[in-house]
Amino acid sequence: MSEQVYIGVDLGGTTVKVGICDSKGKLIQTHEGPTESEGGYEQVTDNITTYVKKIVEESTYSWENVHGIGAGIAGFVDKKGLVKRAANLGWENVHVKHILEEKIGKPVIVNNDANVAALGEVWSGAGEGVSDVICYTLGTGVGGGIIIENKIHQGFNGMAGEIGHMSVVPDLEAIQCGCGQKGCLETVSSATGIIRMAKDAVERGERTSLSLLETISAKDVFDAARVNDEVSIRIVKRAAYYLGRSMSMLAFVLNPQRFIVGGGVSKAGDILFDQIRENFEKFTPDAIKEGVDIVPATLGNDAGIVGAAGLNLFKI
Amino acid sequence: MSEQVYIGVDLGGTTVKVGICDSKGKLIQTHEGPTESEGGYEQVTDNITTYVKKIVEESTYSWENVHGIGAGIAGFVDKKGLVKRAANLGWENVHVKHILEEKIGKPVIVNNDANVAALGEVWSGAGEGVSDVICYTLGTGVGGGIIIENKIHQGFNGMAGEIGHMSVVPDLEAIQCGCGQKGCLETVSSATGIIRMAKDAVERGERTSLSLLETISAKDVFDAARVNDEVSIRIVKRAAYYLGRSMSMLAFVLNPQRFIVGGGVSKAGDILFDQIRENFEKFTPDAIKEGVDIVPATLGNDAGIVGAAGLNLFKI
Numbered sequence: 001m002s003e004q005v006y007i008g009v010d011l012g013g014t015t016v017k018v019g020i021c022d023s024k025g026k027l028i029q030t031h032e033g034p035t036e037s038e039g040g041y042e043q044v045t046d047n048i049t050t051y052v053k054k055i056v057e058e059s060t061y062s063w064e065n066v067h068g069i070g071a072g073i074a075g076f077v078d079k080k081g082l083v084k085r086a087a088n089l090g091w092e093n094v095h096v097k098h099i100l101e102e103k104i105g106k107p108v109i110v111n112n113d114a115n116v117a118a119l120g121e122v123w124s125g126a127g128e129g130v131s132d133v134i135c136y137t138l139g140t141g142v143g144g145g146i147i148i149e150n151k152i153h154q155g156f157n158g159m160a161g162e163i164g165h166m167s168v169v170p171d172l173e174a175i176q177c178g179c180g181q182k183g184c185l186e187t188v189s190s191a192t193g194i195i196r197m198a199k200d201a202v203e204r205g206e207r208t209s210l211s212l213l214e215t216i217s218a219k220d221v222f223d224a225a226r227v228n229d230e231v232s233i234r235i236v237k238r239a240a241y242y243l244g245r246s247m248s249m250l251a252f253v254l255n256p257q258r259f260i261v262g263g264g265v266s267k268a269g270d271i272l273f274d275q276i277r278e279n280f281e282k283f284t285p286d287a288i289k290e291g292v293d294i295v296p297a298t299l300g301n302d303a304g305i306v307g308a309a310g311l312n313l314f315k316i
Numbered sequence: 317m318s319e320q321v322y323i324g325v326d327l328g329g330t331t332v333k334v335g336i337c338d339s340k341g342k343l344i345q346t347h348e349g350p351t352e353s354e355g356g357y358e359q360v361t362d363n364i365t366t367y368v369k370k371i372v373e374e375s376t377y378s379w380e381n382v383h384g385i386g387a388g389i390a391g392f393v394d395k396k397g398l399v400k401r402a403a404n405l406g407w408e409n410v411h412v413k414h415i416l417e418e419k420i421g422k423p424v425i426v427n428n429d430a431n432v433a434a435l436g437e438v439w440s441g442a443g444e445g446v447s448d449v450i451c452y453t454l455g456t457g458v459g460g461g462i463i464i465e466n467k468i469h470q471g472f473n474g475m476a477g478e479i480g481h482m483s484v485v486p487d488l489e490a491i492q493c494g495c496g497q498k499g500c501l502e503t504v505s506s507a508t509g510i511i512r513m514a515k516d517a518v519e520r521g522e523r524t525s526l527s528l529l530e531t532i533s534a535k536d537v538f539d540a541a542r543v544n545d546e547v548s549i550r551i552v553k554r555a556a557y558y559l560g561r562s563m564s565m566l567a568f569v570l571n572p573q574r575f576i577v578g579g580g581v582s583k584a585g586d587i588l589f590d591q592i593r594e595n596f597e598k599f600t601p602d603a604i605k606e607g608v609d610i611v612p613a614t615l616g617n618d619a620g621i622v623g624a625a626g627l628n629l630f631k632i
Binding site for chain 1: 392400401448460462464469470471472473474475476477478479481482483486487488495496497561564565566567568569570571572573599601603604606607608
């Protein structure tokens with residue numbers, strides 16, 4: 001019998017990444033090309049189709065080996081594969097599932113990129129073998145994916161997993177979030193939030209090595225914290241405090257077995273994870289946290305492709 | 317073919333209620349008797365066995381019609397039916413599933429009472445036909461049950477659904493909760509929380525009709541609010557505010573289709589529900605709240621028996 005492989009598409013604002021995975025979620029081959037979002041969804045879906053066909057042609061597999069195609073997209077994707085809104089592509093109400101199926105001539109499953117990355121980690125990354133996982137992606141925002149019994153939990157309108165918009169910061173310290181609420185986790189624990197807190201401290205004239213930098217990145221803040229810059233230590237503590245508290249709250253509600261933290265900010269390593277764990281431990285009773293752990297993602301940028309390929313195996 | 321019926325056991329601290337449900341979750345017959353928890357788990361499980369056998373004998377059904385037995389218990393129940401702790405029964409680590417199965421001679425499924433009540437509402441109450449529901453039980457505490465795709469979501473340690481312990485009250489106003497945390501939803505939105513806020517107001521000498529009462533119940537506070545007692549209006553608003561906010565937060569995370577609110581406090585009706593809905597609307601974006609509603613439970617005290625019987629139909 002011929003080998004079964006799965007194709008994953010990670011549709012970004014500037015680049016489309018396509019990959020072939022084996023049935024265990026191992027990424028065998030990749031291909032990438034420009035998104036050309038300025039050409040509209042017709043151009044973008046044409047490009048995806050070309051890249052998908054190309055990767056199969058260039059591989060040792062035939063279309064008979066391909067047991068599914070999946071795509072992850074940054075934006076609001078409903079249960080039927082309709083992209084309600086994708087800001088970085090400038091899309092509104094694009095039925096990308098149907099369009100791709102027509103162009104490629106095969107069934108395609110589409111989902112939100114944070115959900116897909118979570119699925120990737122559960123398939124062959126930091127969540128392998130764990131059925132109930134909550135995945136945080138700490139980047140420009142705080143994305144989330146909830147996996148329950150090996151399936152992405154999408155919710156009634158396909159909007160579940162928006163953990164970056166849990167309101168966790170007390171009103172007095174809360175700042176406005178892009179979502180319209182105040183005090184969202186994303187305002188303090190994303191790269192954007194960390195940079196904002198750093199800039200605020202510099203502007204207030206606080207004594208910090210960050211004031212010597214022309215531009216400040218989240219990495220700069222972690223680096224400064226590591227060499228005992230007090231302002232940076234305070235900022236890292238604050239970001240980690242709310243991450244730990246939000247995990248504690250999710251543990252009361254969903255009691256997952258594992259929290260996986262990925263995205264650019266997660267590369268900070270122990271200085272971040274130690275404090276997330278400390279706060280989680282502090283706020284979560286033993287009966288709930290027993291055996292529950294908080295670990296870094298392991299697939300890095302491949303999580304999107306792998307998870308998209310996995311959409312076909314972990315039926316949703 | 318003979319009719320299929322299901323037996324549900326609602327094990328309370330003073331009374332055991334047993335019922336027979338048909339395959340649509342309609343309660344056909346009930347029986348109740350004392351728990352006698354002072355006699356220990358041997359006595360209690362003997363009593364349950366007696367009541368279960370009695371209700372079948374007294375019914376028009378035979379044991380062949382009984383397609384399952386389920387029990388709901390207030391306390392921490394793990395996935396294997398082990399009661400880790402049940403304060404009102406004085407139990408610790410009682411393997412009630414095994415004991416009951418041995419005594420009754422039939423398979424028994426055991427779960428937490430709030431989970432079971434949620435399942436009852438989804439089977440034949442306010443959540444009939446809705447697969448993704450979050451159920452609040454507002455009583456002495458705030459209990460919760462999460463139903464995902466018609467199944468109770470138990471979580472890794474069986475501890476999911478503890479929504480009463482979501483930390484929602486800002487630190488400055490937060491009071492200590494029995495769980496060890498501060499600012500839990502339960503501290504402001506349970507009957508206990510409402511009564512505490514009322515007593516505090518009276519003690520502070522605030523001008524309120526509640527000060528004329530010898531003892532204050534949650535119902536007194538709602539009754540006074542209805543006739544424009546300002547202190548009572550403020551207390552009801554606060555309880556409803558945090559309920560609405562917690563639902564908004566759960567909508568971002570789980571995006572359920574329906575929130576069902578039951579328990580003694582929910583009998584307050586519109587004065588409570590209108591404000592819960594108002595706050596939920598305010599804090600939840602359209603894409604998430606579209607088609608989502610907040611409704612009162614309809615099974616009342618029967619939810620526990622019905623849901624326990626349903627444990628056998630909605631496999632967990």
